[in-house]
Amino acid sequence: MRASSVLKAAGPGRALPSKLVKASGVIVSLILTFVGLTAVTFTIGRVMPADPVLAIVGDRASQEVYDQVFLQLGLDKPIYVQYLKYLGQLLQGDLGTSIMTAQPVAEDILRFFPATMELATVATLLGVFVGIPMGVLAAVKQGRWPDHVVRVIGLIGYSAPIFWLGMVALLVFYARLDWVAGPGRLDVFYDGIVDPVSGILLLDAALAGEWDIFDNALDHLILPASILGTFALAYIARMTRSFMLDQLGQEYILTARVKGIPEWQVIWRHAFRNVLVQLITIIGLTYASLLEGSVLTETIFSWPGIGLYITKSLFNNDMNAVLGGTIVVGVCFVGINMLSDLLYKLVDPRVR
Amino acid sequence: MMDAALLRVEELHVSYNTPTGLVQAVKGVSFELGREKLGIVGESGSGKSQTGRAILGLTAPGGEVRARRIEFEGTDLLHADRRTMRHIRGAGISMIMQDPKYSLNPVMTVGKQIEEAFLVHSKDSKREAYRRTLEMLRAVKIREPDRVYRAYPHEVSGGMGQRIMIAMMMIPEPSIIIADEPTSALDVTVQLQVLAVLDDMISERGMGLIFISHDLNLIASFCDRILIMYGGQVMEECNAAELHRARHPYTRGLLDCLPRLGGSQHELSVLRRDPAWLETRGETS
Numbered sequence: 185m186r187a188s189s190v191l192k193a194a195g196p197g198r199a200l201p202s203k204l205v206k207a208s209g210v211i212v213s214l215i216l217t218f219v220g221l222t223a224v225t226f227t228i229g230r231v232m233p234a235d236p237v238l239a240i241v242g243d244r245a246s247q248e249v250y251d252q253v254f255l256q257l258g259l260d261k262p263i264y265v266q267y268l269k270y271l272g273q274l275l276q277g278d279l280g281t282s283i284m285t286a287q288p289v290a291e292d293i294l295r296f297f298p299a300t301m302e303l304a305t306v307a308t309l310l311g312v313f314v315g316i317p318m319g320v321l322a323a324v325k326q327g328r329w330p331d332h333v334v335r336v337i338g339l340i341g342y343s344a345p346i347f348w349l350g351m352v353a354l355l356v357f358y359a360r361l362d363w364v365a366g367p368g369r370l371d372v373f374y375d376g377i378v379d380p381v382s383g384i385l386l387l388d389a390a391l392a393g394e395w396d397i398f399d400n401a402l403d404h405l406i407l408p409a410s411i412l413g414t415f416a417l418a419y420i421a422r423m424t425r426s427f428m429l430d431q432l433g434q435e436y437i438l439t440a441r442v443k444g445i446p447e448w449q450v451i452w453r454h455a456f457r458n459v460l461v462q463l464i465t466i467i468g469l470t471y472a473s474l475l476e477g478s479v480l481t482e483t484i485f486s487w488p489g490i491g492l493y494i495t496k497s498l499f500n501n502d503m504n505a506v507l508g509g510t511i512v513v514g515v516c517f518v519g520i521n522m523l524s525d526l527l528y529k530l531v532d533p534r535v536r
Numbered sequence: 537m538m539d540a541a542l543l544r545v546e547e548l549h550v551s552y553n554t555p556t557g558l559v560q561a562v563k564g565v566s567f568e569l570g571r572e573k574l575g576i577v578g579e580s581g582s583g584k585s586q587t588g589r590a591i592l593g594l595t596a597p598g599g600e601v602r603a604r605r606i607e608f609e610g611t612d613l614l615h616a617d618r619r620t621m622r623h624i625r626g627a628g629i630s631m632i633m634q635d636p637k638y639s640l641n642p643v644m645t646v647g648k649q650i651e652e653a654f655l656v657h658s659k660d661s662k663r664e665a666y667r668r669t670l671e672m673l674r675a676v677k678i679r680e681p682d683r684v685y686r687a688y689p690h691e692v693s694g695g696m697g698q699r700i701m702i703a704m705m706m707i708p709e710p711s712i713i714i715a716d717e718p719t720s721a722l723d724v725t726v727q728l729q730v731l732a733v734l735d736d737m738i739s740e741r742g743m744g745l746i747f748i749s750h751d752l753n754l755i756a757s758f759c760d761r762i763l764i765m766y767g768g769q770v771m772e773e774c775n776a777a778e779l780h781r782a783r784h785p786y787t788r789g790l791l792d793c794l795p796r797l798g799g800s801q802h803e804l805s806v807l808r809r810d811p812a813w814l815e816t817r818g819e820t821s
Contacts, residue, residue: 435638441594442633443653443704444626457643533643533688 221514239501280504289508298383300489304474306409311416319424341418350484365403367486408485431455461532468524472517542744543569547604550586561586563768573745575759583768588714627657630705631714635721636697640689647685650704657708672703695726712744
């Protein structure tokens, strides 16, 4: 920080190169992360004691057919050559073909990933807009009943197994009370009417003006998103509470009170601005981990998401699909981390 | 000077309920403050800071404040509601804290923090608040007020931070400033600058000052009147100019512990504390 202010002091002409240096540093670290990610996933995929040829030809094929496919896949070449070839295709957006669906992996992912994104986004929003106020309330009323309530909810959300919560929720809210729709993203009746522009059903339905479908999609989304959101909420509320308690004990809070500022402003304008700085990382991490796709939630709610896709591919020995899915998830993770770093710098003047 | 008392404190007690038992931080402190500079001096844990915070009603959670009377310009602070108290904080009584590194909000610009202190007690426009803020920054001898207005607390030095703190606490024009060890976190040379700024503003505006410190010399040279506190009680009260004639054994002990330049180089005496001081005072109260 000192160094950058010295640079600024040296004149406006010096500011540009330092920014360029920073930007190129970010790009280099991105490239390194990407290469590392692909190398590790590729190697794991190839050294696994599973035969990709057998997965294609089946165990009754003749030796000639087997050898032919073996050569076609390029498996006779050293692993680094295979990797470089894979990398080359990857850069052109080619993730290979899935054995399970017999379609390009990239297309599969474009179909499955938006479903996960929809679920993860709604769950994270729920966690943010319910979890943060809960955490703040718990911190402000520390040791009194609102604090205890929030802590119990946090404990349940954090420790109750998500598959159990999911099944109980389906039983109660779908089977018994019939308040929400059941598993899947849409009722069969509505399937395939809306063009998948973004793949996010709520968005596509709204864009097409099909409000019936929007309602139905929301009906289906609400339960899995709440279940996943409970987890996000519990984590965010817990972290908000402890960050807030920490900030409320700081001396600048006493300063704010000495100035005669109303207590709600002391909490939200002074303490919370500082909490937000720390929360950004937490929210980013939560969102990224939800984007990986929650296999359990997606299984229980028959939600055609990326978690389900990768798991099914894994069971089918479909290495291209597993690799492609892992890389997409990894790229998302890196991207969100970068975004939260950027936001962090925007909110906290000390790290600019 | 004493005829128009701004603040009257009688028999102030502050106690904390801790897991290890009741801790009495302040035990029956009484004093009056006019438009003067009153020093409160004492060792760590003598209750001097707790006295300051209790006046503002900002005792930490778990603390209990009792008193026969705390009165500020005719308002009973003991039974004031939250609204009245909030109005008195800042606009009536304000406080400067020890270390600007911790007492300024790290994610808010200096200017916004000062403006906020003004706007919360005033119906003036933002433009007026901005003008007053720059004026105030100039008054505390900050050379580039425009730049400092936009700066964040981590971008200013300790001495500057403390002058910003003074500007922030003075801008709503309170009648009393409580300065709780305002120079303890600063370098010696910077201390004098900050004290000079504080002194100017106090005498210019005719405010009352409660200056809390553990530094006997500093208090003696800066204040008009001194309370010497020990174990949550006032041991002795005297005029600053007559400190060397203080009679209480505790004050004498404190004075004897101070090294003197050019004095004889015998060993400094060690402060001896007599529990009896607290008991006798406790009975009379």
